[in-house]
């Protein structure tokens with residue numbers, strides 16, 4: 001596989017024509033936009049013996065309405081990235097199903113995009129070409145492709161850096177390119193796997209503000225995995241806490257702050273109380289002993 005193809009298989013995938021989903025039925029009685037329905041997955045694991053399998057997700061279920069910003073926190077190794085890959089259609093579940101707009105997800109689809117912690121930029125392409133790369137499969141006329149790439153590069157504040165190469169810009173700027181590349185395909189569901197994990201704390205806060213601004217502008221549905229509880233509370237309207245393996249949702253928290261989010265909510269007493277509550281739950285999950293049955297089968 002060459003690097004372009006690898007980057008493509010890493011989730012910068014082939015948008016094609018997709019019908020606009022119908023708007024929610026009046027009265028809010030429609031199906032949720034995203035349904036993760038009793039999803040289970042197990043992997044072969046050498047650590048679990050020659051025929052060993054490790055159960056990573058067991059009946060993971062949650063649903064989101066269109067336009068929600070959901071953050072997922074959970075112990076390291078509990079299956080957060082695996083969950084996103086299953087939702088993206090990159091990994092088949094062993095049981096259960098994911099439905100987006102009532103359609104079962106069986107493969108990557110044009111209306112779902114993925115942003116990774118590792119920026120996955122192609123080092124030999126300029127920033128503009130990296131954004132345009134995500135559009136290769138849209139089969140847009142060349143001028144329109146470039147116009148769209150430029151527009152998204154502008155949106156993330158990198159107008160003056162279009163001709164730079166990834167190695168010439170900071171980590172925060174590289175992640176802006178990663179974000180622009182995912183947004184340029186104009187997905188409806190954005191999956192983000194610890195996207196700001198590799199940037200410094202100040203840049204991270206700026207990126208959080210930018211992401212919210214972009215999200216508020218067109219109300220995509222976002223699932224954002226983070227190990228940072230404060231980040232989860234600042235961004236999300238709903239936080240899901242995942243438990244230890246085999247993992248499922250331990251708890252859902254509705255965040256009581258509206259949008260646009262102001263920086264000062266970080267100092268709000270309710271923010272601190274929720275942070276404590278989530279940390280207490282997480283700490284218990286992190287110290288839980290994995291089930292002894294894991295090595296069986």
Ligand SMILES: Nc1ncnc2c1ncn2[C@@H]1O[C@H](COP(=O)(O)OP(=O)(O)O)[C@@H](O)[C@H]1O
Nearest residue numbers: 043044056074075076077078079080081082083
């Ligand atoms: N393709 C795979 N084959 C075998 N084990 C896997 C595979 N993908 C993930 N795992 C295992 O599944 C568990 C969950 O991984 P992951 O989803 O990356 O966790 P998280 O993102 O929550 O840290 C880990 O123990 C990991 O080693």
Ligand SMILES: [Mg+2]
Nearest residue numbers: 080081082193
């Ligand atoms: Mg992960």
